[in-house]
Amino acid sequence: MSAASVLLVDDERDFVSAMTKRLTKRDLEVSNAFDGLEALEALSKDDRIEVVILDVKMPGMSGVETLREIKRRYPLVEVIMLTGYATIETAIEGMKLGAYDYLIKPCEMDELLGKVGEALEKRRKHQNKILEARTREVIQRRET
Amino acid sequence: MKNLFKLPEGPGLQENQSYYRSLNRKMVTLMIVVSLLPLIVVSGVVGYQFQASYQEKVYVHLEELVQKHTQNIDNFLHEKLNDIRVVANSYSFEELTNETFFQHLLTILQKEHGGVFVDMGIVHQSGRQAAYTGVFKLEGADYSNADWFKQAMKTQYYISDVFLGLRGFPHFIVAVKRVWQGEPYIVRATIDFVAFNSLVEHIQIGRTGSAFIMNRQGKFQTRPKTSIKINNETFADQINKMFAETKSGGSQAELPALPGNDTPPQSLRPRPAIQSEVTISEIVDEENHSQIVVMTPLKDGEWILVFLQEKADAFSQFYRTRNVAVILLLLGAIGIVITSFAVSRLLVSRIARSDAEKKVMNQQIIETGKLASLGELAAGIAHEINNPVAIMVEEAGWIGDLLEEDNFKDRENYLECQRALKQIQTQGGRCKQITHKLLSFARKTDPSAAEVNLNDLIREVVSLSEQRAKYANVQMETHLSLEIPPVRLSPSEMQQVLLNLINNAIDAMGKGGGRLGVADWMEDGYLVIEVSDTGPGIPEANLPRIFDPFFTTKPVGEGTGLGLSICYGIIKKMNGEFRVRSAIGQGTTFQVWVPVAGQKPRPGEKDETERQKDIQV
Numbered sequence: 215m216s217a218a219s220v221l222l223v224d225d226e227r228d229f230v231s232a233m234t235k236r237l238t239k240r241d242l243e244v245s246n247a248f249d250g251l252e253a254l255e256a257l258s259k260d261d262r263i264e265v266v267i268l269d270v271k272m273p274g275m276s277g278v279e280t281l282r283e284i285k286r287r288y289p290l291v292e293v294i295m296l297t298g299y300a301t302i303e304t305a306i307e308g309m310k311l312g313a314y315d316y317l318i319k320p321c322e323m324d325e326l327l328g329k330v331g332e333a334l335e336k337r338r339k340h341q342n343k344i345l346e347a348r349t350r351e352v353i354q355r356r357e358t
Numbered sequence: 359m360k361n362l363f364k365l366p367e368g369p370g371l372q373e374n375q376s377y378y379r380s381l382n383r384k385m386v387t388l389m390i391v392v393s394l395l396p397l398i399v400v401s402g403v404v405g406y407q408f409q410a411s412y413q414e415k416v417y418v419h420l421e422e423l424v425q426k427h428t429q430n431i432d433n434f435l436h437e438k439l440n441d442i443r444v445v446a447n448s449y450s451f452e453e454l455t456n457e458t459f460f461q462h463l464l465t466i467l468q469k470e471h472g473g474v475f476v477d478m479g480i481v482h483q484s485g486r487q488a489a490y491t492g493v494f495k496l497e498g499a500d501y502s503n504a505d506w507f508k509q510a511m512k513t514q515y516y517i518s519d520v521f522l523g524l525r526g527f528p529h530f531i532v533a534v535k536r537v538w539q540g541e542p543y544i545v546r547a548t549i550d551f552v553a554f555n556s557l558v559e560h561i562q563i564g565r566t567g568s569a570f571i572m573n574r575q576g577k578f579q580t581r582p583k584t585s586i587k588i589n590n591e592t593f594a595d596q597i598n599k600m601f602a603e604t605k606s607g608g609s610q611a612e613l614p615a616l617p618g619n620d621t622p623p624q625s626l627r628p629r630p631a632i633q634s635e636v637t638i639s640e641i642v643d644e645e646n647h648s649q650i651v652v653m654t655p656l657k658d659g660e661w662i663l664v665f666l667q668e669k670a671d672a673f674s675q676f677y678r679t680r681n682v683a684v685i686l687l688l689l690g691a692i693g694i695v696i697t698s699f700a701v702s703r704l705l706v707s708r709i710a711r712s713d714a715e716k717k718v719m720n721q722q723i724i725e726t727g728k729l730a731s732l733g734e735l736a737a738g739i740a741h742e743i744n745n746p747v748a749i750m751v752e753e754a755g756w757i758g759d760l761l762e763e764d765n766f767k768d769r770e771n772y773l774e775c776q777r778a779l780k781q782i783q784t785q786g787g788r789c790k791q792i793t794h795k796l797l798s799f800a801r802k803t804d805p806s807a808a809e810v811n812l813n814d815l816i817r818e819v820v821s822l823s824e825q826r827a828k829y830a831n832v833q834m835e836t837h838l839s840l841e842i843p844p845v846r847l848s849p850s851e852m853q854q855v856l857l858n859l860i861n862n863a864i865d866a867m868g869k870g871g872g873r874l875g876v877a878d879w880m881e882d883g884y885l886v887i888e889v890s891d892t893g894p895g896i897p898e899a900n901l902p903r904i905f906d907p908f909f910t911t912k913p914v915g916e917g918t919g920l921g922l923s924i925c926y927g928i929i930k931k932m933n934g935e936f937r938v939r940s941a942i943g944q945g946t947t948f949q950v951w952v953p954v955a956g957q958k959p960r961p962g963e964k965d966e967t968e969r970q971k972d973i974q975v
Contacts, residue, residue, distance in 0.1 A: 226745050226748075226749060228749045228753075229745065229748055229749045229752060232749060232752035232753045232755070232756050233752050235756050235759070236752060236755055236756050236759055239759050271741065298740075298741050298742075298743075298744025298745045298747075298748060299737070299740070299741035299744070301737075318744075318790065318794070319744045319745065319747070319748035319790070320744065320747050320748035320750075320751035320752070320786045320787070320789075320790055321748070322783075322787075323755050
């Protein structure tokens with residue numbers, strides 16, 4: 215399995231830089247964005263990004279809005295919400311919009327890695343299923 | 359147990375009371391005015407109308423009566439005069455001067471008129487009595503100086519006033535002038551005063567009504583039945599006026615003196631009653647009684663028939679009816695006044711109570727609002743703290759990552775560095791826990807019920823208070839039962855109640871500190887949560903008031919006096935109740951009894967008196 219590509223979105227630059235170092239050290243390919251628009255731009259440029267770690271409270275486009283947009287444009291990309299400001303409403307909203315999970319800062323590295331791994335696995339399974347279905351389609355078309 | 363909405367006591371109370379008193383006064387005044395005014399106006403108008411019509415009726419009645427009697431008296435006089443005329447005109451001078459015949463005539467007249475005629479006489483124009491018959495010895499009497507004689511000589515017919523005369527006995531004279539042998543004579547008869555008097559005396563109406571006759575000189579012509587206590591100029595004026603309006607004996611003077619003329623003079627014919635001749639007025643006698651005076655001229659204006667009746671007597675029936683009406687009116691008014699007082703008192707007490715309720719509610723809203731804004735603030739702070747803590751934790755994690763690299767492992771302080779990093783991670787986690795608790799607690803008080811594990815809830819509240827307890831030198835102990843089933847209640851409200859009780863307990867123990875016990879157990883289908891302290895206890899006098907809104911023993915500005923009151927409201931809403939036990943110097947125990955979800959509360963189990971016993975000092 216190739217190195218997973220993760221996009222880290224947070225307006226706290228110090229947090230992003232520390233987290234990026236730590237995730238990179240754990241063999242993840244990490245790219246950064248500091249608000250929602252940047253995140254969408256990064257996704258449009260790099261189609262290898264599989265998981266997005268997304269802050270909820272950001273200036274401009276909020277985490278929830280960003281999540282909605284990501285899920286609309288790139289349904290296969292898994293999103294993990296990570297926030298210091300946890301409310302039940304945003305958590306429920308996030309889960310409804312298709313976030314993979316909802317984590318609260320400060321978060322244990324192992325927990326985060328676990329979630330990323332699970333999300334990655336889910337995405338890859340999903341991707342494989344689609345691939346299989348398409349392949350089957352192609353094979354069936356050839357046979358007929 | 360207590361009235362949650364008792365009128366709040368405090369500095370505003372005095373103002374409130376005077377406000378409610380003035381409100382009460384205004385309402386009473388308004389109600390009384392609105393109900394009594396129309397009653398009084400209507401009664402006044404109706405009463406006035408009734409009095410006017412009654413007075414008119416009484417006056418008309420008196421007028422008719424007096425007119426009737428006047429006619430009777432006039433008829434009586436004319437009848438007697440006519441008799442004498444008949445005597446004078448029917449017989450010759452010789453016949454009449456015959457003593458036996460004259461006496462015979464008198465006897466016949468007396469028989470016909472029941473002794474009205476006392477005696478008869480014929481008087482020569484010189485005044486000497488030419489013939490006489492009767493009980494008195496008056497033959498040859500000289501009347502030349504008598505008033506009646508002088509008057510009689512002037513006219514054809516004459517009826518005198520009552521006078522004593524020669525006989526010293528009240529009487530009056532009916533005289534007819536006749537010319538015999540070229541010389542004028544007067545044929546006269548004396549009318550018995552008693553007979554005439556009884557005619558007038560018979561006019562009696564009611565208790566005090568009586569009549570009498572007066573002449574122009576103001577002398578009584580009949581005996582008044584009751585002594586007349588009127589010494590009043592108005593009365594005299596009225597009588598004078600009456601005489602002035604009536605021409606005196608004019609009609610008699612104008613009569614042609616025709617001897618033997620059988621036609622009676624105009625004035626002596628029975629006349630139709632003339633309404634306008636009767637005057638009615640009111641005067642006040644010496645005893646201050648109002649008297650109704652009815653006057654009418656008699657004997658061609660020479661006399662006046664006066665009828666007197668006390669107004670109180672004439673109007674007695676009216677006064678009785680009026681008094682009954684006034685008593686009824688007064689009773690009605692008293693009823694209205696009493697009702698006004700009662701109704702306005704009731705209304706004002708309701709208004710006062712609802713005002714007090716509103717005040718308590720406002721305070722609760724303020725309190726809730728304060729909590730809510732505090733909650734928002736806490737949430738903001740939690741978020742702001744979590745971000746830097748996260749960065750710290752991540753940076754520490756990064757150091758940890760770097761330490762894992764081989765060239766660090768052999769260093770002397772590697773283990774110590776790792777321990778320190780671990781500590782940073784742990785403390786970061788603690789920060790997170792604290793902020794999360796703060797967030798969950800500060801969230802708006804949510805009254806919606808949920809299945810709650812009560813032990814968890816108590817632990818959470820206790821852990822929140824632990825720091826405060828530590829600084830206050832208070833040792834916290836929890837004894838939680840394992841048998842507590844999940845309960846359906848509003849967790850945030852229960853948190854509020856528990857936190858309040860715990861905070862109160864810590865405050866009560868003051869700087870000296872003490873032991874604070876929190877326990878729960880099941881009893882009789884109730885869930886019991888107990889918070890006990892080893893503080894100074896609550897004085898007996900304060901015990902019944904501790905749940906009253908605004909009751910506080912804390913210094914001004916430190917306690918709102920609403921905490922327990924709000925708790926009481928919350929527990930009451932859960933169908934639960936509070937029990938308090940306190941001993942001076944030993945401490946206080948608060949128990950919250952909440953019926954377990956699904957089970958109906960059993961208020962019968964512990965009634966009011968039993969609960970009261972629980973409050974022991």
